[in-house]
Each structure stands twice: as structure tokens, then as C-alpha cells.
Amino acid sequence: MKKELVIVIDFGGQYNQLVARRVRECNVYCEIYSYKTDIEKIKEMHPKGIILTGGPNSCYEEGAPTYSKELFELGIPVLGLCYGAQLMQLVLGGTVEKAPVREYGKIMVHVETSSPLFKDVTPDTICWMSHNDYISKTAPGFEIIATTADCPVAAAQCMKDQLYAIQFHPEVLHTQEGKKMLHNFVYHICGCSGDWRMDSFVEETIGQIREKVGKGKVLCALSGGVDSSVAAVLLSKAVGDQLTCVFVDHGLLRKNEGDEVEAVFGPKGNYQLNFIRVNAQQRFYDKLAGVAEPEQKRKIIGEEFIRVFEEAAKEIGAVDFLIQGTIYPDVVESGLGGESAVIKSHHNVGGLPDCVDFKEIIEPLRNLFKDEVRKVGLELGIPEYLVFRQPFPGPGLGVRIVGEVTAEKVRIVQDADAIYREEIDKAGLNKTLGQYFAALTNMRSVGVMGDERTYDYAVALRAVNTVDFMTAEAAEIPYEVLQRVMSRIINEVKGVNRVMYDLTSKPPGTIEFE
Ligand code: GLN
Numbered sequence: 001m002k003k004e005l006v007i008v009i010d011f012g013g014q015y016n017q018l019v020a021r022r023v024r025e026c027n028v029y030c031e032i033y034s035y036k037t038d039i040e041k042i043k044e045m046h047p048k049g050i051i052l053t054g055g056p057n058s059c060y061e062e063g064a065p066t067y068s069k070e071l072f073e074l075g076i077p078v079l080g081l082c083y084g085a086q087l088m089q090l091v092l093g094g095t096v097e098k099a100p101v102r103e104y105g106k107i108m109v110h111v112e113t114s115s116p117l118f119k120d121v122t123p124d125t126i127c128w129m130s131h132n133d134y135i136s137k138t139a140p141g142f143e144i145i146a147t148t149a150d151c152p153v154a155a156a157q158c159m160k161d162q163l164y165a166i167q168f169h170p171e172v173l174h175t176q177e178g179k180k181m182l183h184n185f186v187y188h189i190c191g192c193s194g195d196w197r198m199d200s201f202v203e204e205t206i207g208q209i210r211e212k213v214g215k216g217k218v219l220c221a222l223s224g225g226v227d228s229s230v231a232a233v234l235l236s237k238a239v240g241d242q243l244t245c246v247f248v249d250h251g252l253l254r255k256n257e258g259d260e261v262e263a264v265f266g267p268k269g270n271y272q273l274n275f276i277r278v279n280a281q282q283r284f285y286d287k288l289a290g291v292a293e294p295e296q297k298r299k300i301i302g303e304e305f306i307r308v309f310e311e312a313a314k315e316i317g318a319v320d321f322l323i324q325g326t327i328y329p330d331v332v333e334s335g336l337g338g339e340s341a342v343i344k345s346h347h348n349v350g351g352l353p354d355c356v357d358f359k360e361i362i363e364p365l366r367n368l369f370k371d372e373v374r375k376v377g378l379e380l381g382i383p384e385y386l387v388f389r390q391p392f393p394g395p396g397l398g399v400r401i402v403g404e405v406t407a408e409k410v411r412i413v414q415d416a417d418a419i420y421r422e423e424i425d426k427a428g429l430n431k432t433l434g435q436y437f438a439a440l441t442n443m444r445s446v447g448v449m450g451d452e453r454t455y456d457y458a459v460a461l462r463a464v465n466t467v468d469f470m471t472a473e474a475a476e477i478p479y480e481v482l483q484r485v486m487s488r489i490i491n492e493v494k495g496v497n498r499v500m501y502d503l504t505s506k507p508p509g510t511i512e513f514e
Contacts (some may be wrong), residue, residue, distance in 0.1 A: 002106060002191065002197070003029050003031060003196060003300070004048050004192045004194075004195050005028075005029050005030070005031065005045060005046070005196055006023050006027055006030045006047055006049045006051065006190065006192070007030070007031060007032075007033055007042060007045065007047040007049075007050050007051070007187055007362065008020050008029050008030060008032045008033070008035055008050075008051045008052075008053060008307075009032075009033055009034075009035050009050060009051070009052050009053065009067065009071075009084070010032050010035060010053050010337075011035050011052060011053050011054065011055030011057070011065045011083045011084060011087070012055040012056055012057070012065065012083075013053035013054030013055045013056075013081075013082065013270065014054070014169050015053065015054060015169060015172060016032055016053045017031075017032070017328075017329060017332060017369070018171040018172065019051055019053055019081065019182075020032050020183050020328075021171075021262045021369050022170075022171050022178070022198060023051070023178060023182060023186055023234055024369065024372065024389070025179070026179075026182060026186050026187070026194060026230040027194035027196045027197060028048075028186045028190075028192045028195075028196055029195075029197070030366075031198040031346040031367070032271070032332055035052075035065045035067055038077055039068060039070055039071060040398075042071070042074075043074065047050070047076060048076070048077075048186070048190040048191065048192050049076060049077045049078070049079065049185065049186060049189065049192070050071065050076055050077070050078045050079070050386060051078075051079045051080075051081065051083025051084070051185075051188030051452075052067070052078065052079070052080040052081060052083070052085070052087060052088065052443035053081055053082075053083065053084055053160075054083045054084065054169065055081035055082075055083035055084075055374075056083075056435055058096075058132070058133050059083060059086045059087040059090050059096055059133070060090060060096050060133075062095065062096065063347040065083075065087075066087060066091065067087065067091070067311075069090075069091050069092065069221065070195075072088065072091065072092060072161065072163055073161075074443070075079070075162075075163070077116065077162035077163070077164070077185070077189045078163050078164070079140075079164045079165075079166070079185050079189075080164070080242040081116075081168075081169060081170065081171070082166075082167060082168070082169060084131065084133055085135065085156075085165035085166050085167055086131075086133055086134075086135055086166075086167075086455050087189070088139070088163060088165045089135045089137075089142070089153075089165055089392045090137050090139075091139075092139035092140070092141075092142075092163075093139040093140050094135055094137050094138045094139035094142070096134070096135055096136065096348075097133065097134070097136050098132060098133055098134075099131065099132060099133055099134035099150070099151070099379055100150075101150040102124050102131065102132045103125060103130075103131060103148065103151060104129060104130050104470045105128070105129065105130075106126050106127070106128060106129075107125040107126070107127055107128075107129045107148050107149075107151075107168070108124055108125070108126060108127075108148065108149070108315070109124070109125055109126070109127060109146050109147070109148050109155075109168060109297060110123060110124050110146060110147050110148070110154075110213055111123060111124075111145065111146040111154075111267050112145040112146065113142075114300050115145040115155075115157055115166050116146045116159075116184060116188045116189055117145065117155070117157065117181055117184050117189065118145065118146070118155075118184070118278070119142075119184050119188060120180060120184075120199070121180055121181060121184075121208075122177065125175075125176055125177050126174070126175070126176045127154075127168035127169070127170070127174075127175040127176070127177045127178070128168055128169045128172040128174040128510065129148070129151070129167065129168050129169070131167060132168065132418070134152075134153065134167065135152075135156065135167065135417075136153075138153055138156045139158075139514070140265060141158045141160070141161065142156040142157060142158045142163070142165070143157060143158075144156050145157050145164070146167075151167055152413070153165075153167065153335060154166070154167045154168060155167065155168075156288065158415075162189060162319055163297055164185065164189070164473070166181075166324070166380050166449055170182050179436060181305070184234045191478075196503070198372065198375040198376055198379055199379060201368075201372075201376065202234070202379050202380065203291035205238075205364050206234065206235060206237055206238045206406070209234070209238035209362065210238050210239065212321075212362070213238065213239050213242065213320070213362075215242070215318030215321075216239075216242065216321055216359075217242055217244070217316075217318075217319045217320050217321070218235055218239060218242055218243045218319060218320065218321045218322075218323060219243075219244050219245075219246065219319040219321070219322050219323070219358065220232045220243060220245045220246070220314060220322070220323045221248070221309055221318060221324070222242070222245040222261070222265060223245055223247070223248075223325075223394070224247065224257055224258075224260070224261035224386075224389075225325070225389065225392060226370070226373060226377060226387060226389055227325030227326075227327050227365060227370075227373055228324075228431070229261075229264075229265075229325075229382060229386055230266065230365060230373050230374075230376055230377045230380065230382065230387075231323050231324070231325040231326065231363075231364055231365055231416070232271075232273070232325075233271060233272060233322070233377070233380045234364050234365075234376070234380065234511075235273075235323055235362070235364070235380055236272060236273040236378065237448070239273035240272045240273070241272050241273060241274055242384065242398065243273045243274065243323075244273065244275075244276065244316055244319075245265055245273055245274070245275050245276070246276045246278065246309055246312045246313065246316075247261055247262070247265065247275065247277045247278070247310075248278050248280055248305055248308050248309055249277060249278065249279050249280060249281060249359070250280055250284045250301065250304070250305060250308075251280070251281025251284050251285060251407070251410060252284065252301065252395065252396030252397040252398045252410065252417070253396055254288075254392065254396075254397070254414060254417060255414040255415065255417065255418040256418075258277070259280075260385075260386075261277075262275070262277055264382075264383065266295060270381075271439070274365075276316075277314055277490075278308055278309075278311075278312050279506055280304075280308045281407070283304065284304055284408075285310065285400075285405065285406065285407050285410075286302065287300050287304050287403070288300055288301070288398065288405040289406075290291070290404060291404060291405070292403045292404050292442075294399060294486040294514035295377075297395065297398050297399065297405065298395045298398070298399065300401075301394075301395040301396070301398050302395070305394075313342065315495070316434055317357075318357045318358070319357070319358045319359075320358065320359045320360070321358060321359065321361070321362050322358040322360075322361050322362070323361070323362045323363070323364065324361060324362075324363050325363075325365055326363040326365065326366050326368065327365050327366070327368055327370060327373055328365075328368055328369050329370065331362065331366060332487050334470075338514055357484050359479055359504065373456045374387050374388065377397070390421075390435055390436070390437065391435055392454070393512055396416065397410055397413055398415075399512050399513060399514040400413055400437060400438075400439040400440065400512065400513055400514075401439070401440045402439065402440065402442040402513055402514060403442035408442055408495070409457075411419065412440055412457060412459070412493055412495045412496060413438060413439065413440040413459070415489075415493045416438040416440070416459045416489045416493050416496060416499075417436075417437055417438040419435075419485060419488045419489055419493070420436065420437070420438045420461055420485050420489070421436070421491060422482070423472070423481060423484055423485045423488070424436055424463075424477075424485075425480045429477065429481070433464075433465065433475050433477075434462050434463075434464050434465045434466040434472065434475070435462075435463070435464055435466065435472075435511060436461075436462065436463035436464070436475070437462055438459050438460070438461055438489075439460045439462060439463070439502075439512075439513045440457055440459060440460075441457065441458045441459070441460050441500070442470065443457065443458045443498075444456060444457055444458070445458060445497070445498055447497035447498060449472070449490075449497065454497045455497075456495050456496055456497035456498070457495055457497070457498075458496070458498040458499070459489055459493075459496050459498070459499050459500070460499075460500050460501070460502050460513070461475055461482070461485065461499065461500070461501050461502065462474075462501075462502045464505075464506070464512075466506075466511070470505040471505070471506055471507070472505060472511055473505045474501075474502060474503045474505055475505060477501075482501055486499040494513060
């Protein structure tokens with residue numbers, strides 16, 4: 001069965017991933033491609049619709065990202081968003097220039113509800129604007145379908161050619177009826193029926209994996225995180241004990257995490273796979289002794305992880321396939337999909353392969369966003385506490401301990417973090433908070449306990465609210481919850497005599513500590 005596809009053409013906008021997610025939330029499959037993608041390739045994919053994203057450039061400037069006019073002549077509906085809207089107008093003969101008044105933030109927009117794009121939208125609706133340039137004259141054949149106090153062309157359409165341009169960002173949640181507009185575009189303009197569903201994804205993927213793997217042997221590096229767990233379960237459903245999972249306990253996991261992973265995937269767990277747990281805690285502590293610099297710590301942990309995995313893999317012998325829990329944002333962030341700059345190279349995308357003897361990599365989640373991976377996980381019957389696990393960095397507690405990592409400090413931060421998470425759960429805050437964890441600062445200070453002087457560490461509690469992890473605000477946790485956590489940590493965790501709450505947002509902070 002050929003799936004309906006909508007393509008997002010990326011002009012370097014901040015929200016490109018959001019655009020694709022929103023389309024998929026409408027049950028229409030969507031992928032992101034760079035504006036450098038050849039038109040022939042786009043034609044071959046037979047998309048039902050094309051969306052052009054925003055971008056930081058001014059489209060009228062020399063060398064600004066562009067696309068050939070042919071894109072608008074394919075007979076495929078095109079929706080331009082912000083930069084994409086401006087570019088569409090410019091390429092088709094309109095005028096774009098620096099706006100007398102730039103618009104940023106939530107702006108009241110008046111829309112023509114007779115347009116199919118704004119069907120069922122309130123005539124005066126709040127939208128998210130972020131632009132310095134504006135469309136001062138629309139291209140021939142276009143009519144204006146939205147305006148704001150400062151923006152004469154907040155949207156325009158050429159219905160006969162199925163071309164739509166909007167200056168604001170429907171993909172951003174601040175645009176109150178943005179989802180409806182995107183829904184209108186994919187259903188009423190592109191004519192999609194919405195055939196992208198998670199249950200069919202699971203079924204289809206299992207079938208494809210069976211066909212590909214045959215009687216082959218499959219190896220998986222299991223971290224216990226959501227992505228690798230879901231990938232492993234998918235594979236085990238498809239090929240059973242042809243799969244071996246290697247789980248490296250590097251001693252930098254959260255409290256009891258190693259045992260929890262083993263309980264689910266090990267011999268007593270629910271799946272018929274071969275499970276190997278390598279207890280390499282001491283090996284990692286030895287390598288990390290005396291190292292305080294965060295990047296160096298990350299490198300050491302990453303390299304040692306590969307060495308340990310490699311040794312385990314050697315014992316298994318040659319395998320045919322290696323599975324990785326790569327997900328779509330990893331692909332886009334690594335610069336393989338869209339146009340945004342390479343932010344970080346993921347250890348998921350290239351990294352392990354060169355050290356293991358295998359024929360091919362399988363990445364069953366490569367096209368999914370995180371929330372979709374979670375849906376697949378639930379579909380597969382993976383326990384909720386694993387599916388909704390807090391994001392956890394690859395180097396683990398290594399980057400939540402400021403300064404040198406020792407077994408003692410790991411114990412302190414594990415215990416403090418476990419108390420913090422427990423209290424957050426009890427207070428019913430776990431579903432509303434973005435991410436929360438305890439970190440160990442490298443600060444020791446004087447205190448008094450039981451009439452005796454102490455000279456112990458300070459634990460920092462962090463909790464942030466974030467939609468996309470690009471920016472974040474420190475969360476407001478009720479004072480009595482913080483107090484309870486503080487008092488339990490001081491009482492129950494030896495080596496701590498001070499608890500602080502981190503108020504820093506991102507930027508200038510990061511979500512993690514190092
Ligand atoms: N750079 C263009 C402008 O300032 C487009 C901005 C955008 O896509 N958000 O108008």
C-alpha cells in the first residue's frame with residue numbers, strides 16, 4: 001500500500017520539525033527535505049502536498065535560499081509559511097521587501113473564512129508572527145485572504161493553481177487555530193484521507209523486518225532508553241531469539257535502572273530474546289578518575305562504551321544486522337534530512353558501526369518523532385514507566401555530576417534523584433513537568449547536623465518546562481514539595497548537607513548541567 005505523503009521543504013526555519021509533526025498529527029505521513037533537493041526527486045515521491053518552511057534569510061537578497069518556479073507548476077498544492085510564503089510570492093512575480101513595522105509574537109489576524117485554508121477558523125484569530133520582511137505586492141493571480149494591523153498580506157491564495165502563502169506560523173502552538181489550518185490544507189486542499197496510523201506502522205514494520213532479516217542474526221545495543229527499547233521490542237516481535245541485546249551498565253545510570261532494564265528484557269522478562277548485561281561500572285569509574293572537564297568526560301564515556309560493546313559483540317561473533325534506535329529528529333539534526341545546521345552528531349547515527357562485524361544496519365524508528373515512538377511502545381505493550389521515561393543523556397549521570405566522577409558521588413546523586421522523582425510523582429507533577437532531575441554540584445560547604453559540624457556536598461534540583469527542548473523555563477514547583485524533597489535528601493542521603501533549586505532558564509543555561 002502506497003502511503004500518502006506531504007513534503008516539507010526546509011529553508012532553515014526553527015520550526016521545520018514542528019511542521020512535519022503537526023502534519024503527522026493529522027494522520028498524514030510527512031518528511032522534511034532540504035531546499036537543495038532536486039525537483040526530479042520530489043516528483044518521483046508523488047507528494048499530495050508541499051509545505052515551504054520559514055527561514056532566517058531575506059528571500060530578495062543575493063544568494064538567499066530559493067527554489068525553481070517549476071515547483072509551483074507541478075499541479076501539487078503548495079503552502080508557503082513565512083519565508084516560504086515570501087519566496088513563493090517573489091518567485092511568481094510579487095514583491096517582498098523590508099517591512100516598515102516588524103511583527104513578533106502573538107498578533108491578531110483577520111482571515112477570510114471563505115478560503116478553504118481558513119474553513120471553520122474564527123475570523124479574528126491570534127497567530128504567531130516572526131518576521132522583518134513582508135509581502136508588499138502579491139504575485140499575479142493571488143488574492144489576499146488575511147491581514148493584520150501592520151501586515152497587509154498576512155495570507156494570500158491562488159486557488160486555481162492551489163498555491164497558498166501565509167506570513168505567520170500555523171505550526172507553532174501560539175497560533176490558536178494553526179492545527180485547523182494545517183488540517184484544512186492537507187485534507188481539503190491536498191485531498192489526503194489520513195492513512196498514517198501507529199497500529200498499521202507496527203504491523204507493516206514487523207512484516208518488513210521479517211522479510212529483510214530472514215534467518216539472519218541481529219544485534220542491538222540496548223540502553224534502556226525509550227528509543228532503543230522500542231526498537232528492540234519491535235525486532236524481538238519480528239525475529240524472536242535471532243536477536244541478541246547487549247546492555248552495558250556503565251555505572252552512570254539512575255538508581256536501580258540497570259535492574260529495571262534487566263527485569264523487562266532479561267530472561268525473566270516478557271520477551272524471547274537473548275539478553276547480555278555487561279556490568280562495567282568499575283571500568284568506567286577507573287577511566288573517569290581525576291577527569292573534571294565535561295567534554296573530556298563525555299568522550300571517555302562514549303569511547304569506553306564502544307570498547308565494552310565491541311568486546312561483547314566479539315563473543316557473539318559475526319552478526320548480519322545491527323539495530324539502532326535512531327529517530328527522525330536525530331536524522332534531521334545530524335544534517336541528513338533537512339537544512340538546519342548540524343547541531344550535534346548523534347551517537348545513534350554513525351558511531352558504533354565501524355567497530356562491529358555486521359552486514360547492514362536496521363533503523364526501524366528512523367522516520368518517527370519521539371511522541372510517535374512512545375505510541376509504538378504502548379502499542380507493543382512495553383510498560384508505561386519505560387515508555388514515558390524521562391529523557392536521559394547518553395553519558396548518564398557523568399554529566400549530572402559537576403567535576404570528577406566517583407562511585408561515591410554516583411551513589412549520592414542516584415539517591416537524591418530517586419527521592420526527588422518519587423516526590424514529584426507523589427505530588428502528581430510528573431505528567432506536567434518537562435524534565436526534572438537532581439544533579440550533584442562540586443560545591444562543599446559547612447553545615448551542622450546533630451550538633452556536629454558537617455562539610456558536605458550541595459545537591460541541585462532542576463525542573464524545566466519545555467515544549468521542544470530548544471528553550472526551557474525553570475518550573476514552578478510548589479514550595480511544600482521542594483521542602484519535602486530537601487528534608488528527605490538531607491536526612492536520607494549521606495554526604496549531602498545542602499539542597500538548592502536551579503532557577504536558570506535555557507538560554508542562557510542548558511537543561512543538563514554539563
Ligand atoms: N527572514 C524572513 C523575515 O524576516 C522570514 C522569517 C521567518 O521565516 N520566520 O521576514
